[in-house]
Amino acid sequence: MPTLRQLEYLVAVADLQNFGRAADVCHVSQPTLSQQLRALEDRLGVALIERRTSGAELTPIGREITARARRLVIEVQDIRDLARRAGEHLVGTLRFGVTPTLGPYLMPPIVAALHREQPDLRLHIREGIPEEQALVLSRGALDMLLGPLPIEGGDLEVQPLFRERLFLVAPPDHPLAMRPKLCVEDLKGAQVLSLGRSHHLHRQVAEICAELGMELLRDYEGTSLDSVHQMASSGVGLAVLPELYIGSDVGGRTGIEVLKPQGWKFTRSIAAAWRSGAAYRDAYRTIADRIQAEARALIG
Incomplete structure (x- = not known):
């Protein structure tokens, strides 16, 4: 059977289309990643990746297998998050996507308040185009998203805020x-x-x-x-x-x-979003409520 780590490597290569960048994201050497993907292909008996000098591209069967692997990787990450929960408090790093037309003008007081209330929580804020970040969120590379409506993506829970x-x-x-x-x-x-x-x-x-x-x-x-x-x-x-x-x-x-x-x-209407099956979805709702209250205080 394929290992979870091999599936994570496959998903990383599919997203980045480059062995070197995928290895960096997975925190392994490029030879290790390449060797594990070769072993995965041998175990499955099919070619998953077309290796080119300009990068890497999935084969048709590779795309089908990667789509299923991605769902498995996300589910396992949610299980890990659930296991790390400490009461009602978030612990660790929350990967938070926000549109650049909003984040710098709203998030600073929210980040400060969350740090006071939950000192073990760290926010890794990534600015980006909302449509692109919704796709990244659905793939599991972001935990939460703040942006203008509409926010569209598979299996996302969207909460309008203000x-x-x-x-x-x-x-x-x-x-x-x-x-x-x-x-x-x-x-x-x-x-x-x-x-x-x-x-x-x-x-x-x-x-x-x-x-x-x-x-x-x-x-x-x-x-x-x-x-x-x-x-x-x-x-x-x-x-x-x-x-x-x-x-x-x-x-x-x-x-x-x-x-x-x-x-x-x-x-314009602003909303928060997260994956509907996320382990921390209750905590994400709490953060969304905090954002809503702060925004309404600022705009009256």
């Missing part, structure tokens, strides 16, 4: 910023900045622009909310920024004015 307003901002000398009254009809034709297309916020801003007749500046896509903020303050265009960013110390309103056009009521 709704965050989206604000339209402009430099103080922009013609729209100097109007005493403003309505959404006045925004038609206005040029708007956004993040790159892989971000959920980009798609939401594109929908807002289409609804109100504004022009999305696709040649000036920011790499972060700070870069969008800076371009807006320099007069490149308007920007749509989340409420927690604008209210934070690291974001703020420097160089911009928040426009308040009548009829502007755009928001």
